[in-house]
Amino acid sequence: MTDATVIILGAGQAGGQCAASLRRSGFDGRIVLAGSEPHPPYQRPPLSKAYLAGEIGEDRLWLQPPDVWADQKVELRLGVTATAIDRDAKTVRFDDGTTQTYTHLVIATGSRVRPLPVPGADLDGVRYLRTIADIDVLKADFQPGKRIAIVGGGYIGLEAASVAKKLGAQPVVIEAMDRLLARVAVPELSAFYLDAHRTRGVTVELSAQVEAIEGSQGRAGAVLLADGREIVCDSVLVGIGVLPNQELASAAGLTTGNGISVDSECRTSDPAIFAIGDCAEQENWLTGTRIRLESVPNALDQAKHAAAAICGTPAPKPEVPWFWSDQFELKLQTAGVIGQQDTTLQRRPADPAAGHFTLFHLKDGVLIAADCVNDAHGFMAAKMMIAQRAKPDLDDLVNPDVPMKDVMKAALGR
Structure with a gap:
């Protein structure tokens, strides 16, 4: 060739x-x-x-x-x-x-980023997050005391909010749906991240429809919601998908x-x-x-x-789809694709201070996806079981006293 x-x-x-x-x-x-x-x-x-x-x-x-x-x-x-x-x-x-x-x-x-289709979206200070150039501009906004309105409660918006809070800024997440991560996560995970952000000082507004972005002298200064409220801010970060x-x-x-x-x-x-x-x-x-x-x-x-x-060489074996998100000290690793599950089970240690848990999603008893928060062992085991379309023992799956490697070995017949 x-x-x-x-x-x-x-x-x-x-x-x-x-x-x-x-x-x-x-x-x-x-x-x-x-x-x-x-x-x-x-x-x-x-x-x-x-x-x-x-x-x-x-x-x-x-x-x-x-x-x-x-x-x-x-x-x-x-x-x-x-x-x-x-x-x-x-x-x-x-x-x-x-x-x-x-x-x-x-x-x-x-x-490419999905633009925010409201009046005022073209004002200076309305940002998007997609490229190195975007971030180089954003860094000036993520400063102590700066108030940042983040439109969109998906992974990008939440990751940006956690960084903003870490750097001393004051993020306000504005989400149109009635829960965070509504398009990509089950309600249990949405509720977990809502609590995680609010307890760490992030303001979250749910079921909040953006009507317009207002400003003066060509620069954004507030987000106007459909219910008439104004979210005063120094800048606006839009993260509503691609x-x-x-x-x-x-x-x-x-x-x-x-x-x-x-x-x-x-x-x-x-x-x-x-x-x-x-x-x-x-x-x-x-x-x-x-x-x-x-x-x-x-x-x-x-x-x-x-x-x-x-x-013209042999194709590699397809991988189980997987994703990850870092927010504060919480590392989420997701294996598989949600949407077809009929059952969601939770595995959580008896001590809440352990700081990790996993949500397993099954269809007809087959593990099809897993959301693992600070649980690398659970993620690796789940990924292997998903690849083999395994049917793990449900009691063992949710029992934190049964090591995940044993759950996996039993499900895979090893």
Whole structure:
């Protein structure tokens, strides 16, 4: 494949992993990794955690040292955005006027923040959290005494609130639903995080609809709620979800839904084009449904599958989807995908001061997901049982006196 060219659109974790996996799989053709940001491929999860808190520098975000890309003969084209794909000519046009020809094309364009559709959303001081540049601006807001209105009670909003509180700012979380994490967590986990934030001094407003953002001299100064209340603030951080960057693929005639439709190899409706990461919608082997997973492990897994398909090498075994979130001293690790469970069971130590617990989600007795708070052993055991579609003993599963490794061994017949 020396004469082949792979163009990867999107220099995030999915795109970066795909380039690295191609080389590791023996691909010796040309690899062009193009991204719209000026930075080399970097990790996004630390942005709302350690990087925002100032605990790590920019260099700790890189997927690998910048000079390694050159060593691997990966051509980084940074600060450029693809504007059109010509599938017949197998070319990509960029906004700098250049055109590149490909043998295989990998679309890893990720997602973008969902804008807040209310008057005043364009005022200065209204922030979003997606890129290094976003965080560099946000850091000035996360200062002692600053009052920050955070619109959205999902993981991004809650992680930002915990960092703000740690840095001495005064966060106010405004959530439109009647509970936190309503779209991604069961009520028991929502209630836990509501209590965790309120007891640590974070103000949380539930069932609060944002009507407008008000300000003076062009800068945001308050969030107006539908019930007439005003949340006075120094800045506003919006975290109400993301949208897949699928327009480029759609304009090229590729099949799209809630993301770019791909098969098990991450191949689109055009056999020469792949899509991976946040922009891709795929049938999940665990749920049996077509979903778009916004997670680093999924992005890395899809990148490896696309690289294997391009190189004609065996595909890696698909992983159990997993996610994580750091808030205060609480580390949540989730294995599997919730939504199809008919039973949720809780495993909690007799001593509440132990500070850890796990929620297990089952369907017809089969473990399909687990939410583990400060419980790494529970997470690893649950992940292995989910992969094997195991039916653990329910009494042992919730009994903290039975070690999780024993629960797992019994469920797996070991």
